[in-house]
Amino acid sequence: MRLLVADDAALIRAGLVGLLERAGHQVVGEAADAPELVAQCRRLAATEGLPDLVIADVRMPPSMTDDGLRAAVQLREAYPHLPLLMLSQYVAPAYAATLMEARASAGLGYLLKERVGRVADFLRSVELVAAGGMVVDPEVVGQLLNARRGDPVLNRLTPRELEVLSLMANGASNSQIAEQLVVTPAAVAKHVANIFAKLNLGPNEDNRRVRAVLAYLNR
Amino acid sequence: MTSQSPPPETEFRHRLVAPSNPARMLISPIGWRAVLYCFTSIVSGLAALLTGILGVMILPLVTWATANVERGRLVLLGLPRLTPLPRSRVRHPWDPRGLADGNLAVWGITILFGLVDAIPGSVLAMLALASADLLVSLIHDGQWGLQMALAAGMLTVVLVVGLYVAWALAAAQAIIVDIQLRPHSDLSRQVDELTSSRRELVDVFAAERRRIEHDLHDGAQQHLVLLSMQLGEAEYALGRDDLDGARRALEAAQSSVEAATTSLRETIRGIHPQLLTDRGLAAAVRELASRQPVGVHVEVSGDLQPTEQVSLAAYYLISEAFTNLVKHAQASTVTVRLALYDPLQLEVYDDGVGGAQVTPGHGLSGLVEWTHALGGSFWLSSPPGGPTLLRASFPRHAA
Numbered sequence: 133m134r135l136l137v138a139d140d141a142a143l144i145r146a147g148l149v150g151l152l153e154r155a156g157h158q159v160v161g162e163a164a165d166a167p168e169l170v171a172q173c174r175r176l177a178a179t180e181g182l183p184d185l186v187i188a189d190v191r192m193p194p195s196m197t198d199d200g201l202r203a204a205v206q207l208r209e210a211y212p213h214l215p216l217l218m219l220s221q222y223v224a225p226a227y228a229a230t231l232m233e234a235r236a237s238a239g240l241g242y243l244l245k246e247r248v249g250r251v252a253d254f255l256r257s258v259e260l261v262a263a264g265g266m267v268v269d270p271e272v273v274g275q276l277l278n279a280r281r282g283d284p285v286l287n288r289l290t291p292r293e294l295e296v297l298s299l300m301a302n303g304a305s306n307s308q309i310a311e312q313l314v315v316t317p318a319a320v321a322k323h324v325a326n327i328f329a330k331l332n333l334g335p336n337e338d339n340r341r342v343r344a345v346l347a348y349l350n351r
Numbered sequence: 352m353t354s355q356s357p358p359p360e361t362e363f364r365h366r367l368v369a370p371s372n373p374a375r376m377l378i379s380p381i382g383w384r385a386v387l388y389c390f391t392s393i394v395s396g397l398a399a400l401l402t403g404i405l406g407v408m409i410l411p412l413v414t415w416a417t418a419n420v421e422r423g424r425l426v427l428l429g430l431p432r433l434t435p436l437p438r439s440r441v442r443h444p445w446d447p448r449g450l451a452d453g454n455l456a457v458w459g460i461t462i463l464f465g466l467v468d469a470i471p472g473s474v475l476a477m478l479a480l481a482s483a484d485l486l487v488s489l490i491h492d493g494q495w496g497l498q499m500a501l502a503a504g505m506l507t508v509v510l511v512v513g514l515y516v517a518w519a520l521a522a523a524q525a526i527i528v529d530i531q532l533r534p535h536s537d538l539s540r541q542v543d544e545l546t547s548s549r550r551e552l553v554d555v556f557a558a559e560r561r562r563i564e565h566d567l568h569d570g571a572q573q574h575l576v577l578l579s580m581q582l583g584e585a586e587y588a589l590g591r592d593d594l595d596g597a598r599r600a601l602e603a604a605q606s607s608v609e610a611a612t613t614s615l616r617e618t619i620r621g622i623h624p625q626l627l628t629d630r631g632l633a634a635a636v637r638e639l640a641s642r643q644p645v646g647v648h649v650e651v652s653g654d655l656q657p658t659e660q661v662s663l664a665a666y667y668l669i670s671e672a673f674t675n676l677v678k679h680a681q682a683s684t685v686t687v688r689l690a691l692y693d694p695l696q697l698e699v700y701d702d703g704v705g706g707a708q709v710t711p712g713h714g715l716s717g718l719v720e721w722t723h724a725l726g727g728s729f730w731l732s733s734p735p736g737g738p739t740l741l742r743a744s745f746p747r748h749a750a
Contacts, residue, residue, distance in 0.1 A: 147580045249579030251587040
């Protein structure tokens with residue numbers, strides 16, 4: 133896959149690039165701040181074509197706040213089919229909401245930076261987002277669930293269903309959830325159906341379901 | 352910038368001194384200011400009396416307004432205006448607060464001086480006008496001689512006496528008004544100062560927290576994320592039986608842990624320098640100096656250990672001075688003098704480009720407030736082109 137990596141910390145950028153290249157990906161561009169990220173995308177779009185995925189830090193120069201996030205929103209408007217994987221030292225539902233607000237169909241990921249350390253999981257997330265999937269850090273889902281404590285609708289979910297919900301938000305497929313919870317895929321499918329029924333959400337497939345669940349939690 | 356101005360009261364009396372030489376009194380501004388003040392005193396006094404009689408029901412409002420006029424009228428004598436107490440406004444015309452804070456006394460004094468001033472005022476004014484009139488008619492008739500000299504002499508004497516009388520009356524009234532109103536005015540100034548210094552300190556705390564957050568984010572946290580990546584990579588490599596790859600990743604991880612610890616140590620030192628607690632200010636400043644990219648010469652005299660609060664403030668003041676001069680001054684020599692006596696005195700001198708100043712909301716300004724909060728004083732001289740000299744002094748025990 134052709135990737136674009138943006139992080140202001142040269143060490144981390146180099147680490148990420150090395151890791152991705154050793155995993156067989158090709159890094160076609162690097163950026164050290166938000167304007168450079170946007171410029172690199174423009175350059176690639178005009179020449180060899182957009183990358184298959186952009187991996188970017190949320191906090192970057194020039195203002196060292198959420199410049200990366202704002203650049204991502206900009207990119208989503210300019211290139212609705214460009215998948216984005218945002219990494220951050222600190223995640224919050226508010227940032228995830230900003231990312232999801234942008235009307236774009238391409239894959240989207242929002243993960244804590246240290247998740248990169250779980251290399252196999254991280255590489256799977258990279259693939260998933262590039263393929264149009266959605267991956268949201270369990271931490272964000274946890275915070276969202278926490279904020280909605282006492283919600284009568286959520287209270288109807290069993291602990292097992294909540295677990296499935298978190299894994300779903302993290303982009304896991306039914307078979308991956310089944311593997312992780314050591315149950316049969318059929319059981320997972322039943323849990324998922326129950327969740328959707330309890331949250332009054334229409335039955336959705338794969339990535340759309342993550343979006344639906346998050347949108348519900350973020351409401 | 353100096354922070355220790357002479358006590359306002361001395362300054363006040365000093366500005367009221369009249370020249371002892373009568374000839375100089377004629378051209379000295381204080382005399383003519385006094386005349387103006389006395390004439391307005393008569394108007395103000397009569398107004399105070401009349402409004403007091405007519406509006407006896409609303410006396411608090413009258414006295415409050417009179418005091419405000421009198422505060423402002425001090426400007427006529429070239430004195431600073433006295434600030435009223437904050438929140439001393441009267442809410443309604445009979446609000447008893449209008450009588451407080453020396454207002455009632457000032458109202459009485461205004462009437463008294465208005466009446467007293469009117470007597471010599473009218474007599475002297477008449478004499479001055481009469482002699483001026485005589486002089487003008489003599490000039491008009493072309494009678495240059497003894498008579499004219501006498502008339503001119505009389506006018507001069509009347510003027511000089513008038514100026515001295517006006518000065519005496521004006522100074523007396525101004526001093527009494529000052530005694531009545533200054534305590535409240537000083538209080539109000541102190542409230543203003545405290546409010547602004549408290550705001551500064553809050554800004555300093557907020558800025559400190561941001562700085563620490565930045566330090567941690569850009570330092571230890573980065574290295575830890577990297578460490579996590581390297582460990583992950585080692586595991587990934589082992590999974591593929593790539594022993595060399597795993598070894599390389601683990602070696603990199605080792606360096607990341609070391610870098611993280613170093614960075615944490617730096618951050619911790621930024622929060623509270625360990626050496627300061629263990630070995631005292633002089634040692635901490637020497638160590639701080641040794642870590643600067645420019646050569647710093649440290650001179651220490653005396654051996655009186657300052658209190659912990661003073662040590663910390665002095666340390667950060669020097670540290671901030673270093674930060675600024677490294678960033679902007681392009682200095683080649685930097686000297687720090689530390690006099691460990693009571694009061695503790697410190698100086699940071701550099702031969703750089705100068706132009707340093709205390710901007711509200713920036714690092715140094717918060718430290719200046721901190722210095723003041725400890726009863727100390729701060730002084731900075733940094734003309735464009737340099738050199739820059741920063742000086743601060745801290746009493747052993749805050750006043």
